[in-house]
Amino acid sequence: MDSFRSLEQLIRYTNIRHGILASNIANADTPNYKAKDINFKLALDNELLLTTTSDKHMNNAGNNSTNEVIIKEADNWEDKNNVEIDMEVAKMTENAMLFQAGISLLQSKIKMYKSALRR
Amino acid sequence: MDTFAVLKISASALDAQKKRMNVIASNMANVHSTRTEEGGPYRRKDVVFSSVLMEQNPAPLEGVRIVDIATDNSPMKTVFDPGHPDADKEGFVTMPNVNVIEEMVNMMMALRAYEASVSVFNISKTMFMKTLEIGRQ
Numbered sequence: 001m002d003s004f005r006s007l008e009q010l011i012r013y014t015n016i017r018h019g020i021l022a023s024n025i026a027n028a029d030t031p032n033y034k035a036k037d038i039n040f041k042l043a044l045d046n047e048l049l050l051t052t053t054s055d056k057h058m059n060n061a062g063n064n065s066t067n068e069v070i071i072k073e074a075d076n077w078e079d080k081n082n083v084e085i086d087m088e089v090a091k092m093t094e095n096a097m098l099f100q101a102g103i104s105l106l107q108s109k110i111k112m113y114k115s116a117l118r119r
Numbered sequence: 120m121d122t123f124a125v126l127k128i129s130a131s132a133l134d135a136q137k138k139r140m141n142v143i144a145s146n147m148a149n150v151h152s153t154r155t156e157e158g159g160p161y162r163r164k165d166v167v168f169s170s171v172l173m174e175q176n177p178a179p180l181e182g183v184r185i186v187d188i189a190t191d192n193s194p195m196k197t198v199f200d201p202g203h204p205d206a207d208k209e210g211f212v213t214m215p216n217v218n219v220i221e222e223m224v225n226m227m228m229a230l231r232a233y234e235a236s237v238s239v240f241n242i243s244k245t246m247f248m249k250t251l252e253i254g255r256q
Contacts, residue, residue: 005128008248011250016177018125018243019124022125022128026128026129026181027132027168027170029136029168029183030170030183031168033170066135079182085231089239096242096245099246103253107252110254
């Protein structure tokens, strides 16, 4: 049942990231607004802890960073706004595809359980 | 956690950009208005955007709203046109400080931002619909 949990995490984090990217696009012309993102990879690694049966096995202990929000520092424009709208749309498309991949995988997983139960 | 916060963010952006478009249209329409209710020629208007926090947890989600419609106090244009009813003794007319090219550029920016928010809204909608498909069939 572990993969259910990891897929759930994937869907949850892509959902959170989608909200952050939507904020960036909404504020593409707001003075002093700084583009934000979430450290998605670290957040995901944290949830996908490897199950180990020996101390010698690879694990991801020490990777304790939570889902940290990254605020982009660079100033590109006079109004102190640093949102690059094309980049944000590209990120959002990528993120939405990842989300849909998560949903599809979850669906096929459920399908597998269903067909196993039917026998 | 508001499930539909992301849709509200897109909606706030659409609303703000639409109001900005109204202000631009008013500037463009009054490019030659030498008389206003306040007296004197028309002064260019500009919107002031501000981000507004809609949700803090689990990540900060910020929408946008218009906090002010500011008046541009840059100098007016003077045009030599002795036949104009509002011309002064030397024949110069004070025209609004609206630059049509600048307004066109602002209009395109507003349009692009609006289009981007529409795409975001559609992506969010697709994501919600996909979520509802979990466990079907």
